Amino acid sequence: MTTIDSYSHDVSGEKEFGFAQAIRVGDTIYVSGQLSHDADGDFLHPDDFDAQLQQSYANFEKVLAHYGATRNQVVSETQFIVDLPKHNTAMAAANLAYFGDHRPTSSTIGVASLFFPGQLIEISFVLDTRLPA
Numbered sequence: 001m002t003t004i005d006s007y008s009h010d011v012s013g014e015k016e017f018g019f020a021q022a023i024r025v026g027d028t029i030y031v032s033g034q035l036s037h038d039a040d041g042d043f044l045h046p047d048d049f050d051a052q053l054q055q056s057y058a059n060f061e062k063v064l065a066h067y068g069a070t071r072n073q074v075v076s077e078t079q080f081i082v083d084l085p086k087h088n089t090a091m092a093a094a095n096l097a098y099f100g101d102h103r104p105t106s107s108t109i110g111v112a113s114l115f116f117p118g119q120l121i122e123i124s125f126v127l128d129t130r131l132p133a
Helices: 049-067 084-099
Strands: 003-008 022-025 028-034 076-083 105-111 119-130
Touching: 003 049, 022 049, 022 076, 028 049, 028 105, 049 119, 076 084
Parallel strands: 076 105
Antiparallel strands: 003 022, 022 028, 028 119, 076 119
């Protein structure tokens, strides 16, 4: 039997929209789109791509900590970016800095808008915990 474990940041929106931040099914962890919010779920840094990106990674680190996983176990990421031509170079540089020598698969999708006014980035991840941490 496969074990299932879900994780939430316990912020507004999770219960209202019916989702978890992540769910582990066996050795695979599926992570919902991470974005720039604080511990109360309040959106941070409207229209500041770099600050939103750093906060999104910080929120993802909380998911990793819950599961005892590391970014080296990420096998796939999907980035949703408002005004992709403007932010593509910053995203690439941040991605290289965040993952170092690790190279997960990646899809970058330009979008017209995201949930919050001023939201420019959202990133979802898939991890395989059989990979070395």
